[in-house]
Amino acid sequence: GAVVSQHPSRVICKSGTSVKIECRSLDFQATTMFWYRQFPKKSLMLMATSNEGSKATYEQGVEKDKFLINHASLTLSTLTVTSAHPEDSSFYICSALHTGTLSYEQYFGPGTRLTVT
């Protein structure tokens, strides 16, 4: 099956700093990627849809200036958490949309655990 990687897998940063998380589709091109956030013992919450070559589409309640998304190539999307605060600590998961002739499917990355101290 298709492979999606995320880097880093785990990051600890100080309050006020910015953190960049990368999501790569390794063996297919993805014009669309998704970023999710998951709090402990909660489900995945879609944050935004990342579109190659255009602006990301954010879900209601997600601050676009706080969570900057860049999808500069067909295999890479980045999520930057700006001026991070402890409440931004969470598990961030990306997925890449693999489209076939008659179907499509999201393939998930392994996730990035962010801890803001």
Place this chain on the structure above:
Amino acid sequence: EDKVVQSPLSLVVHEGDTVTLNCSYEVTNFRSLLWYKQEKKAPTFLFMLTSSGIEKKSGRLSSILDKKELFSILNITATQTGDSAVYLCAVDQSGTYKYIFGTGTRLKVLA
């Protein structure tokens, strides 16, 4: 408002037991329903269901969809400790490519 609800929220069973996990949905432009298993990391894919009444099976796991009553069940027979995980149900909305995830069911299988 589109929503996906799973029940129970958590479940503790003993090895060898059979469990049934439920997922109900109210989603516009339904395309398919997906089941995932999540342990420490990102979800791993189990099943994709698009048609009513057709059971999908993989080893001890099986799943079926009822598009009239808007729900799906995931069955696990002869449970093992390795089945302990959070099981997530998601609905794929046609036209948006978005997945709407349910609340998840946390399953713990005791030896």
